[in-house]
Amino acid sequence: MSDDTLIAYALGLLDDHEAREVERHLESHPQDAARVREHLESLTAVVLSEAPEPLPDGAEAALLERIREQPSVDEDHEKVSAPPPITTLPRRPRARSWLALAATLALLAVGFGALRPLATDLWVGWRVNRYQARAGAVTEVLTDAGGERLGQLVRLTDNRLLVAMDEPPPRRQVYQAWEIAGDTLSSRGTWQGRLFAIDPLAANSTFGVTLEPPGGSAQPTSTPLLLFPL
């Protein structure tokens, strides 16, 4: 394919049909794909070399408000992401393949507006299953102070965590993850759905979760739902 066509593609000049043809070509022509990468990097440099434009007040708040108006996280992921391609299923252990197949079927159902809660459970289960399959992974049940189950946590050998809560946070609240290492308390992010992956925590630290206002808080503003010593 000519470099002129690749340049036109990178510049966004091609119509949908032409662009799809180029994309199909790139899948089997890594050298041309590398050329497109280079062109896109150059054009990115053009954009980032420009003087930044001040944003209007409230731009972040408006963005957050908009994403919160969308379908919940787990539902959204179920529609568009992650179950492995059908072609890879036969290589996987049988139980996981069946789970992925069931999830795929559930996704189809979600597309017709049905079985959404079931699909959410399958999606969460599929993700937890993938983490549990990693070498050295340990699964712990998360409970509140009264011993009532809140969810589960899969801990990898490098102290990365996958947290799978049984329920999403209440409306207009988010879960916020905390790391307590010695006297230091630090936020490890917020999430709205049931699943949250956390980068490695310090050894011997404590993992905690609170409910916070959207966007999270600098310090916990509510009693921890759970505290989990690592």
Added chain:
Amino acid sequence: MLLDEQLIAHMAARDEAALVELHRRYAPYLAAMARRMLRDPDEIQQGVQDAFVKAWDNAHRFDADKASAKTWLVTLAHRLFINRLRGRRLTTVPLEQWDAPSQPPDHVERIHMREAVATLEPDERKLIELAFYQGHSHRELAEVTGTPLGTVKTRLRRALGKLQQHLKGGDA
């Protein structure tokens, strides 16, 4: 400070704080791009917001081993803006096949980028801007600039080549 790619991984896990941080880093640049392409203040704001919503929705598709976050984000936004400019539906963008992970552009990197753009001759820069920001095809560029089609293609190739050479650290 988290790398852009780490922020997107957090976004995939629905971490709003990561989205806010990525927005803080790049929204002013996307807004500058939107101003050149869309011009209307309301459309600029809407376009930038659309880009970050799309990034939020597609964060789980991003592959940090293969893609530069800033190239992914800029291209995603550019495709949205140019389609808004043309008033037609979205095209697909291959989001998975781009370059290596990177840090957000710091001051030094931005200077390097400006230097790269400064290596372009005025006619080369004009062509890049007309094509990239206004979506003019090769043929339209030839008509708009009164330049033969072959010369337009040659100048575009040369311009991108200069940028790449400079960004790679070679003499432009």
